Amino acid sequence: MFSEAPLLVGLEIGTSKICAAVGEENDRGEFTLLGIGQARSRGVRKGEIVDPAKAQEDVRTALANAEEQAGVTIGNLFLGVTGRHVEGFNNVGMHPVASDDRLVTPQDIADAAANAKAITLPAEHTVLHTIRQRVCIDGEEVVDDPVGMVGHKVEAHVHVIHGSAVRIQNPVNLVRALSIEVNHTVFNGLADAQAVLTPEDKENGALVIDIGGGTTEFVFQQGQGIRQSGVFAIGGDHISNDIAIGLKLNLGMAESLKIKCGSAVVDPSCHGRRVPIGEDDHGIKSREVSVEHLRRIMSVRIQEIFELIAERCSEGCFLDEARAGVFLCGGGAHIPGIDVLAQRVFHLPVTLATCRNITGNSTTLSHPEFSTAIGIARYGGMRLRGRPRPRFNLRDVFPFFR
Ligand SMILES: Nc1ncnc2c1ncn2[C@@H]1O[C@H](COP(=O)(O)OP(=O)(O)O)[C@@H](O)[C@H]1O
Ligand SMILES: [Mg+2]
16 A cells, blocks of 8 residues: 555563554554564563563564564554653743743743753653643633733743663663664553543543553643553563462462452452452462452452552642543453442542544454553554644644653
8 A cells, every 4th residue: 555654663572571552643643553563571560671682582473473463564663661760740940931921932832841841850860751631820821822922930840750860771672673763752551641641631630540560651631732641560471479478379360360360359249259260380289269259369460559559640730630530451351340440539430441533443443452552553643643732822832741
């Protein structure tokens, strides 16, 4: 198929799997998914590369699979990043209105924004994204263009996402060693939001949570702004580990028991229910385990993850402003009852997320574990196209998700 549109490739180097999504956008910005390539991930722990040789082999396999499925050759891509080193926080930059007539100029706003970005980051950290939240003149939020308004003080509120420069560079180098160009890096949580939220969800405010193998990412988006974001180095692997310890099983058995009989809620139907488990690699004889015990272990860990996110989101913003509710994605979204547990913790409507406003194979788009790679590719399209028009003209100050 001949197409003028640039190929948009998103790569997620996950703890459980490597996933590459290939798509393209038409001139109206509508995204079509052309293919997905996957490989198991053997060189990544908690979202970070620990065995570069294995990780590189797996990335090569995932990209080759994506090329085959989409019928394309991949020469460049957008790369997702995560890991416990990635952090998001809110900051405010202030600047006095310089002119005698107190008319706000673009330079005043740019200076306030620069002050908001001039934060002291942890040593060796670099800024991944600076995202506009709002601009205030003399403490009042300006919903339109602040240039030309009268005031004494400009305040730029921003959300900054940063991470360790070295740990961000590792996956970039790994991809480049395969002779593939990395156009840009993006925080996985932001990418998820691009894949699973509609413009209406964003406008209403939505909390997106991605529970993967070794990490959980979250982003609270409102309009084009980000209210809060972050990563916890806890995921599905920790749930399996808890099961292995609690029920005295090896990790492989714990993982398959989780998939077969697991749930995030302990309901009356599982009281007294027991399931047989096979002989393990060490010859431990088959025995039965309590389904209630299994689910209790799972619900405690998942509740802990949700409570950590709720606590982080309560810093500087209010979760009940996420009026579109909570959107769950990543492989962890497959856990039965996870939406019920999320509803109990967040007291918000909960949606098991699928990729929205995207054309392509509907089965693929409904897999919550593909949302990050697809969202990265979509983010790539937004970057190439330039950000959607903001409510006021701050294009030069806050280019889209810089
Ligand atoms: N049906 C299921 N029930 C419980 N957990 C599941 C299920 N399917 C996948 N998972 C878990 O999801 C995690 C992998 O999610 P994924 O988003 O693919 O991870 P990553 O992006 O970190 O590679 C694993 O911990 C896996 O056990
Ligand atoms: Mg993931």
